[in-house]
Amino acid sequence: MADSVLNLEEIIISDRVKKHLEVLNLSEDEYRLIVSYLGREPNEVELGMFGALWSEHCGYKHTRKLIKELPTEGKYIYQGPGENAGVVRVDDVAIVFKVESHNHPSAVEPYQGAATGVGGIVRDILAMGARPIALLDSLRFGDVSKPEVRHIVSGVVKGISDYGNCIGVPTVAGEVYFEDIYSNNPLVNVMCVGVTKVDKLVKAVAKGVGNLVVYYGSKTGRDGVHGATFASAELSSEKEDTRSSIQIADPFVEKKLIEATLELVENGLVVAIQDMGAAGLTSSSCEMAAKGGVGIELELDKVPVRVSDITPYEIMLSESQERMLAIVEPSKLEKVREILDKWELDWAVIGKVTDTRRCVVKYRGEVVADVPLKYLVDMVPTYVKPAKEDQNVKKLRDIKPNLIVEDYRDVILKLLSSPNISSKSWVYEQYDWSVQTNTVVGPGRAGASVLRIKGTNKGIAVKIDGNGRYMYASPYNGVMVAVAEVTRNVSFVGAEPAGITNCLNFGSPDDPNVSYQLQQAIKGLAKACKELGVPVTGGNASLYNETDGVQIYPTVIVGCVGIIHDINKIVDGVFKKPGDLIALVGNETKEDFGMAEILKIIGSDVCGKPPIVEFDVEKRLQEFARFVISHGLISSAMDISEGGMIVPIVEGIIDTKLGARIDLSVMPVYPSIALFSETPSRGIFSFDKEFLDTLKMIAEHYGLKFRVIGEVIDKDELVIEGLPEGSLVLSKEELRKAFYSKPF
Amino acid sequence: MKYKVTVFLKENVFDPQGNSILRVLHNLGYNDVTNLRVGKVFFIETNGNSKELIDKIAYEILSNPVIEKYTIEELNG
Numbered sequence: 001m002a003d004s005v006l007n008l009e010e011i012i013i014s015d016r017v018k019k020h021l022e023v024l025n026l027s028e029d030e031y032r033l034i035v036s037y038l039g040r041e042p043n044e045v046e047l048g049m050f051g052a053l054w055s056e057h058c059g060y061k062h063t064r065k066l067i068k069e070l071p072t073e074g075k076y077i078y079q080g081p082g083e084n085a086g087v088v089r090v091d092d093v094a095i096v097f098k099v100e101s102h103n104h105p106s107a108v109e110p111y112q113g114a115a116t117g118v119g120g121i122v123r124d125i126l127a128m129g130a131r132p133i134a135l136l137d138s139l140r141f142g143d144v145s146k147p148e149v150r151h152i153v154s155g156v157v158k159g160i161s162d163y164g165n166c167i168g169v170p171t172v173a174g175e176v177y178f179e180d181i182y183s184n185n186p187l188v189n190v191m192c193v194g195v196t197k198v199d200k201l202v203k204a205v206a207k208g209v210g211n212l213v214v215y216y217g218s219k220t221g222r223d224g225v226h227g228a229t230f231a232s233a234e235l236s237s238e239k240e241d242t243r244s245s246i247q248i249a250d251p252f253v254e255k256k257l258i259e260a261t262l263e264l265v266e267n268g269l270v271v272a273i274q275d276m277g278a279a280g281l282t283s284s285s286c287e288m289a290a291k292g293g294v295g296i297e298l299e300l301d302k303v304p305v306r307v308s309d310i311t312p313y314e315i316m317l318s319e320s321q322e323r324m325l326a327i328v329e330p331s332k333l334e335k336v337r338e339i340l341d342k343w344e345l346d347w348a349v350i351g352k353v354t355d356t357r358r359c360v361v362k363y364r365g366e367v368v369a370d371v372p373l374k375y376l377v378d379m380v381p382t383y384v385k386p387a388k389e390d391q392n393v394k395k396l397r398d399i400k401p402n403l404i405v406e407d408y409r410d411v412i413l414k415l416l417s418s419p420n421i422s423s424k425s426w427v428y429e430q431y432d433w434s435v436q437t438n439t440v441v442g443p444g445r446a447g448a449s450v451l452r453i454k455g456t457n458k459g460i461a462v463k464i465d466g467n468g469r470y471m472y473a474s475p476y477n478g479v480m481v482a483v484a485e486v487t488r489n490v491s492f493v494g495a496e497p498a499g500i501t502n503c504l505n506f507g508s509p510d511d512p513n514v515s516y517q518l519q520q521a522i523k524g525l526a527k528a529c530k531e532l533g534v535p536v537t538g539g540n541a542s543l544y545n546e547t548d549g550v551q552i553y554p555t556v557i558v559g560c561v562g563i564i565h566d567i568n569k570i571v572d573g574v575f576k577k578p579g580d581l582i583a584l585v586g587n588e589t590k591e592d593f594g595m596a597e598i599l600k601i602i603g604s605d606v607c608g609k610p611p612i613v614e615f616d617v618e619k620r621l622q623e624f625a626r627f628v629i630s631h632g633l634i635s636s637a638m639d640i641s642e643g644g645m646i647v648p649i650v651e652g653i654i655d656t657k658l659g660a661r662i663d664l665s666v667m668p669v670y671p672s673i674a675l676f677s678e679t680p681s682r683g684i685f686s687f688d689k690e691f692l693d694t695l696k697m698i699a700e701h702y703g704l705k706f707r708v709i710g711e712v713i714d715k716d717e718l719v720i721e722g723l724p725e726g727s728l729v730l731s732k733e734e735l736r737k738a739f740y741s742k743p744f
Numbered sequence: 745m746k747y748k749v750t751v752f753l754k755e756n757v758f759d760p761q762g763n764s765i766l767r768v769l770h771n772l773g774y775n776d777v778t779n780l781r782v783g784k785v786f787f788i789e790t791n792g793n794s795k796e797l798i799d800k801i802a803y804e805i806l807s808n809p810v811i812e813k814y815t816i817e818e819l820n821g
Contacts, residue, residue, distance in 0.1 A: 109810045218763075222756040246811050248753075250760035306758070320758065344767065 024051025086537020110155025142183025224319025
């Protein structure tokens with residue numbers, strides 16, 4: 001409107017605009033900022049584009065400043081944060097990975113929300129030119145005794161399995177936790193890993209004035225308009241109005257998209273690719289052009305649409321699934337056409353690369369948007385909101401947890417059958433985890449899953465972790481436990497942790513306590529990654545995970561990829577033969593029951609300080625594990641985390657015909673501490689007797705406590721000696737019954 | 745009473761199944777077909793007049809109100 005000198009305070013924001021701002025989750029101050037950038041008021045389409053790109057999902061408004069602290073350099077790093085996904089390399093193999101959340105859509109429509117979450121992260125990996133070879137998911141649900149929670153659980157698991165199974169990408173690992181706090185706000189974080197050759201990697205950087213913008217995949221409909229802004233807003237119990245944002249997944253189109261994209265990349269036909277995920281066409285086109293320092297011009301009349309009365313606003317903001325945007329040189333269009341036609345994908349040339357550094361959008365001969373890209377992508381306002389810790393959390397942390405175990409048999413069986421500890425086979429058995437035949441160690445057998453890289457003798461180990469209960473009591477220390485645990489899991493199969501991806505799941509940063517959690521958690525993440533020498537390759541932020549003012553636990557999910565230099569030198573966590581010794585290796589076992597799982601089991605208050613990671617010990621333990629695995633000295637390794645040492649011991653025998661005899665009298669602590677403490681930096685190793693002296697020596701060299709606590713026996717039972725009541729014999733049958741009990 | 749409940753995806757919700765069928769039709773040369781949506785039909789019999797009950801069932805069980813809508817028809821006989 002007015003392009004005269006603007007007095008920002010005097011801009012009168014009309015009711016119509018105010019309403020629009022509300023839908024977009026933009027503040028009036030932000031609107032004024034847009035006006036000052038443009039020197040005029042934006043039109044509706046332009047404002048919609050700002051809303052999408054300035055959302056937390058695309059613009060990282062509240063996290064951008066904080067994540068600068070994260071280390072991004074490391075010996076395997078090929079591509080750090082800033083692309084569609086991070087890349088680590090070994091020889092000429094590029095391993096591409098990223099984790100992303102789909103929490104809000106899964107809360108509203110669990111099946112489609114989870115399915116489209118898988119589709120979205122798969123396309124991020126695909127956009128790098130890599131073939132997706134593995135999926136991992138980290139799920140948080142509420143109290144599973146509530147029917148509405150069960151509905152969400154079933155829907156999410158089915159959504160992941162249907163989509164993953166249809167596109168032929170195995171779901172190889174994951175984790176599931178149940179806490180009442182997630183009842184209205186489930187977390188669905190999906191990680192995808194892909195591989196390609198380093199020289200085949202594609203970046204989302206548009207280049208070459210005159211190059212064509214090619215749209216391909218599904219047609220554009222109204223679904224998901226405002227999805228990106230919706231994902232950055234609190235849910236309210238009144239879900240009616242948000243229902244228009246449900247996107248429907250079409251995995252068969254995704255499969256075609258995968259094959260078509262890889263064929264385009266293989267033949268060198270694309271300059272850049274980005275998937276149309278959150279904020280669809282707007283984010284993909286503007287981000288690619290901004291990164292390349294070029295401009296982009298779009299003609300919306302050419303976009304394949306599903307409904308004829310769709311508006312330019314809706315086309316720009318639609319989040320219809322299974323769509324990609326590629327930059328193609330005109331001379332290669334003919335070949336691109338052949339491939340896209342062969343795969344029966346809808347496609348069209350919808351624009352071109354310009355030198356204007358602006359995004360110009362045309363519809364029916366008119367310019368409907370014209371915005372300099374720097375305002376949309378680079379000059380996103382960033383905030384670090386005032387932070388103050390909730391004193392109730394501090395109080396909770398200062399209460400010493402009270403652990404009294406009277407009946408060991410009862411407590412052990414209850415612990416094993418609790419939904420957070422018990423086998424997750426009821427989940428992963430719905431997933432195809434072996435398709436593509438790369439999976440060497442699948443779910444449930446080891447701390448991390450192992451995949452081979454075909455055509456090489458190398459492999460990768462992958463794992464995803466994040467204990468939200470620890471992070472609630474202490475975001476800083478809790479996140480460090482998660483990083484230590486995920487890298488430990490990877491090291492314990494024989495892999496070297498190469499990179500970390502993370503998903504920040506929090507409540508609204510407008511709340512000072514959440515802002516505090518966010519700052520502390522990212523600090524902890526940075527510290528842990530630096531200490532362990534594992535860089536962060538990228539991530540995703542999901543804020544506003546709260547309903548009617550009730551916030552989830554701050555939950556940082558960390559995914560780790562480790563490199564295995566020789567795929568024949570790995571172990572899992574399963575005990576192998578009678579006579580093998582079982583040793584507890586690592587840090588000394590301490591009284592670590594702060595926020596521990598066992599407190600819930602015995603009905604004690606869940607409180608206290610989460611354990612503190614001693615990084616020098618953690619590092620040495622992981623080095624020890626990799627060393628003894630690569631030298632073939634041990635038969636199994638499993639880390640100790642939630643539930644304590646008893647859990648990996650049971651997991652070592654549960655699916656075998658073997659048993660174990662454990663003697664707790666060798667431990668310098670009470671049996672209850674020995675069995676259930678969650679002290680980090682420890683592991684259960686089994687090995688042939690003949691290696692005992694060698695292993696002892698190596699452990700001493702690494703400065704680790706090494707204590708033989710028992711042996712593998714040829715009997716279907718677990719014997720625990722050294723308890724106050726003497727010894728306890730648990731039959732495998734009762735152990736299995738407990739460990740394989742389903743939560744519903 | 746006899747009732748017929750028809751469940752469809754809401755108008756703006758993408759219908760992958762309908763889309764696939766449409767594509768097949770076009771591949772076979774039926775190019776005059778421009779749109780096709782897939783839905784479900786339920787025939788339900790009850791004791792007495794229970795339209796309210798049918799509405800409850802349709803909302804809670806037969807449809808997913810987040811993405812679907814339904815219509816109820818009373819059938820004679």
